[in-house]
Amino acid sequence: MTYYLRKLGFYVVALWAALTLNFFLPRWMPGDPVDLMIAKLAAKGPVSPEIRHSLELLLGTDSSRPIFLQYVDYLNNVAHGDLGVSVTYFPQTVSTTLADTLPWTIALMGIATIISFAIGILLGQLAGWKRGSWLDNLIPVTTMFQAVPYFWLALVLLYLLSSVAQIFPTGGGYDVNTVVPGFNLPFLRSAVYYGTLPALTIVLSSIAGWMLGMRNMMVSTLSEDYIVTAEAKGLTRRRIMTTYAARNAVLPSLAGFAITLGFVVSGSIITEQVFSYPGIGMTLMSAVQNSDYALMQGVFLVITISVLGANLLVDLLYAVIDPRTRARA
Amino acid sequence: MSDVLTVTDFSVDYLGEQTVHAVRNVDLTLGRGEILGLAGESGCGKTTLAYGINRLLKPPAVITSGKAVLHSREGTDIDLGSLTGEELRAFRWDRVSMVFQGAMNSLNPVISIRAQLEDIFSTHRPAMSKADRRTRCGELLERVGVDRNRLKSYPHELSGGMRQRVMIAMAMALEPQIMIMDEPTTALDVVVQREILLEITRLRDELGFAVLFITHDLPLLLEISDRIAVMRAGELVELAPAAQLYNSPQHAYTKLLLGSFPSLTGERAAG
Amino acid sequence: MAALTDPAVVVESAVREKRRRRLSPKLVVGLVICGGITLFGIVGPFFVGDPQKVDNIGLTPPGSGHLLGTTQTGQDVFAQLAYATRGSLLIGLTVGLAALALAAIFGVIGAYAGGWVDEAFSLFSNVMLVLPGLPLMIVISSYVQNKGVWLVAGVLALTSWAGCARVLRAVTLSVRNRDYVAAARVSGERTWRILCVEILPNLVPILVSLFVFSVIGAILGEAGLAFIGLGASNSWTWGTMLFWAGNGLALRLGALWWFVPPGVLITLFGAGLAMINFSIDEIVNPKLRDQTRRTRRGWKASKEQIAVAEEATK
Numbered sequence: 001m002t003y004y005l006r007k008l009g010f011y012v013v014a015l016w017a018a019l020t021l022n023f024f025l026p027r028w029m030p031g032d033p034v035d036l037m038i039a040k041l042a043a044k045g046p047v048s049p050e051i052r053h054s055l056e057l058l059l060g061t062d063s064s065r066p067i068f069l070q071y072v073d074y075l076n077n078v079a080h081g082d083l084g085v086s087v088t089y090f091p092q093t094v095s096t097t098l099a100d101t102l103p104w105t106i107a108l109m110g111i112a113t114i115i116s117f118a119i120g121i122l123l124g125q126l127a128g129w130k131r132g133s134w135l136d137n138l139i140p141v142t143t144m145f146q147a148v149p150y151f152w153l154a155l156v157l158l159y160l161l162s163s164v165a166q167i168f169p170t171g172g173g174y175d176v177n178t179v180v181p182g183f184n185l186p187f188l189r190s191a192v193y194y195g196t197l198p199a200l201t202i203v204l205s206s207i208a209g210w211m212l213g214m215r216n217m218m219v220s221t222l223s224e225d226y227i228v229t230a231e232a233k234g235l236t237r238r239r240i241m242t243t244y245a246a247r248n249a250v251l252p253s254l255a256g257f258a259i260t261l262g263f264v265v266s267g268s269i270i271t272e273q274v275f276s277y278p279g280i281g282m283t284l285m286s287a288v289q290n291s292d293y294a295l296m297q298g299v300f301l302v303i304t305i306s307v308l309g310a311n312l313l314v315d316l317l318y319a320v321i322d323p324r325t326r327a328r329a
Numbered sequence: 330m331s332d333v334l335t336v337t338d339f340s341v342d343y344l345g346e347q348t349v350h351a352v353r354n355v356d357l358t359l360g361r362g363e364i365l366g367l368a369g370e371s372g373c374g375k376t377t378l379a380y381g382i383n384r385l386l387k388p389p390a391v392i393t394s395g396k397a398v399l400h401s402r403e404g405t406d407i408d409l410g411s412l413t414g415e416e417l418r419a420f421r422w423d424r425v426s427m428v429f430q431g432a433m434n435s436l437n438p439v440i441s442i443r444a445q446l447e448d449i450f451s452t453h454r455p456a457m458s459k460a461d462r463r464t465r466c467g468e469l470l471e472r473v474g475v476d477r478n479r480l481k482s483y484p485h486e487l488s489g490g491m492r493q494r495v496m497i498a499m500a501m502a503l504e505p506q507i508m509i510m511d512e513p514t515t516a517l518d519v520v521v522q523r524e525i526l527l528e529i530t531r532l533r534d535e536l537g538f539a540v541l542f543i544t545h546d547l548p549l550l551l552e553i554s555d556r557i558a559v560m561r562a563g564e565l566v567e568l569a570p571a572a573q574l575y576n577s578p579q580h581a582y583t584k585l586l587l588g589s590f591p592s593l594t595g596e597r598a599a600g
Numbered sequence: 601m602a603a604l605t606d607p608a609v610v611v612e613s614a615v616r617e618k619r620r621r622r623l624s625p626k627l628v629v630g631l632v633i634c635g636g637i638t639l640f641g642i643v644g645p646f647f648v649g650d651p652q653k654v655d656n657i658g659l660t661p662p663g664s665g666h667l668l669g670t671t672q673t674g675q676d677v678f679a680q681l682a683y684a685t686r687g688s689l690l691i692g693l694t695v696g697l698a699a700l701a702l703a704a705i706f707g708v709i710g711a712y713a714g715g716w717v718d719e720a721f722s723l724f725s726n727v728m729l730v731l732p733g734l735p736l737m738i739v740i741s742s743y744v745q746n747k748g749v750w751l752v753a754g755v756l757a758l759t760s761w762a763g764c765a766r767v768l769r770a771v772t773l774s775v776r777n778r779d780y781v782a783a784a785r786v787s788g789e790r791t792w793r794i795l796c797v798e799i800l801p802n803l804v805p806i807l808v809s810l811f812v813f814s815v816i817g818a819i820l821g822e823a824g825l826a827f828i829g830l831g832a833s834n835s836w837t838w839g840t841m842l843f844w845a846g847n848g849l850a851l852r853l854g855a856l857w858w859f860v861p862p863g864v865l866i867t868l869f870g871a872g873l874a875m876i877n878f879s880i881d882e883i884v885n886p887k888l889r890d891q892t893r894r895t896r897r898g899w900k901a902s903k904e905q906i907a908v909a910e911e912a913t914k
Contacts, residue, residue, distance in 0.1 A: 155851060163852070226436055259763045273828060284735065285828060296742060311730050
């Protein structure tokens, strides 16, 4: 039980750190984002005092109110989902924009990460199990993929498979002309078709990391005493490989999930831009291009919370797989 | 006494830039229900010999000569060297089981004791019903003096002594003819060590399996074994009944080994 | 006394080990690739023309005076590549060193000090680790117009040290409890001396490996930032080249010579560093060395012998 409490406590602290960073960043930075945003907003329509106040809370201003009270008000606003108004998608609020785009990213990255993790772990397991096999000798080659910048690979794939071969669409999340978003088959089919190439990019770039880590741990695990015990017990090769070797070897990969996920998130944000994918990464890009600071802060917050959530899930899964964590913590 | 295992002219090499002859032309027999002690300093090839007999060696270790033949209860001879693939897998643990040195690391840390015990039955006795498996696992644990409730424990929740008892319970699971024990009590404190040794001799008397007991601790062997083999640099230098080896050692190395232990243990061994 | 002789023995055996084993092919390939690219970055800019010089020979394919062709505005791609290589390597090196320094402060010192310092440092590193780096970089960079190279390097270092700190902490914790460190402490050696003389040498392979990782991370991170237009102003890196190539629709116009070289260099350099890391891993963890094809050849065993021996493990 203490393990879960500790983990939960940690993520609460991390969440608080993210919120605080989000509050102070615009205040520390040079320039006056509030004036800039209000000028832009005013060009698009009337700016009510409420909008102005909420932006001031988010981005900081030289108001006479003590910073601590501003901080409390800010937390209160965020807790109520008030993240200001977006310039780019005026008059939409930041929260609405995020709610529209986040599902796309979570679906794309979630599926791509699971596929990449599953295939990478499986191949790494086999490569470590059969040392010196062709798969094992392939490992150094796969690091090439790890070193390719996501966006470059994305552009190359886009060029080869959309422009030259014209197998996949050149961008977007679904076919805007023929299908209507919602839970209907044509839309889902279209979304899968449009998402394949971005997902392929993420999988290709991230799979080598999982594979190499798993292969190295597999090699280390195979010299453990309990593997010899399992062999002497006359268990089948398959059972030794999965329940005895792989189950122990996968633990460090799960423990290092946070680091790898960081790379995947970073990579796919830019990848979305390349594929004009209607997710949160592209929203961040348009926010940057339009100096839409409220939207930018909102995107950062949402990405952070999603990443924290994913890490929390993996930590909980870890405790299920490794009984020792539950006792130790 | 009829024999259960005959090892003839057995040699193992470790290949490398300089080949190491780890076991050289060893001849050995193990009687039914006998406890045969295998003594020698660390690195003399005891463990390699044991692993070699059970075909557990991995390259760069290779068996260069000799063979090990098991004389089964049914009266057939099984040449361990000729077993391949599935036969070898099915043979292991069913005829020859092992208890390893590192009590701490011989059990898989991430699955429960029950799962590790049931593994044996579900692989070797696929016809056995689930309920039978459960009861059998409980019986095995109780037989080695561990509470049945411990089945749902994980290795890290057990003490070193208890882990080694669980290993012994596993080794008995299929009622093998031979149990190879490689330094089974080395990592344990003296009191626990004694309890485990008593347990092993008691179980041997009840079930009648033969034991190949490997240790560097000669006084301990004098106490529990019927016969003792002394190994040095891969060669078997002396093989004699325990009392005879103690009272009139033939080889200079045996004398040296006996001399290096305090004489305290001698009186008990002679008795 | 035994504790004092321990490191000497370790060093001696390590030297013997090194002499016995020849350099692994992975290490040689990695060093050649990275050395070649580094040399190009150092020497290249002295031999090429002005990368900014505009000409009305836009999008000339490779050949005829322009080794790698020209950009949309007629600038020489090869000249740009030489300057970009220098720029990217400089950023990689700076960020690698800075991140390592930060990681050492929070990882090594925290773990050595123990107690609440360790708790606080490790909590801080772990929080930094789970906060996504690139979005944070993007947010920070977008507030600042006209960024210098140093600012970009600083942002990259600030957002990338945490992973290294966690590894260093774990290793330091295990080294700290070894006998000869305890002996040094008991005999009254000063803390900084113990850190520098007894602990640091043991961390060298890990530090090198982490440095290599940080450099790859920094180069990729900078390329990403520059590609979306948030790189340092007026600088040449592989990322800014790709940014201009992207802006100039190099791919859609079929100007592969403009778009491909920077990406290939990033990939090659990253792969070269990864190869070096492989070999370091194999030195640190000997288990990764055995059973490879190369060591098998060293056994001088016949195929039949190995086949028989392997039967046991099939």
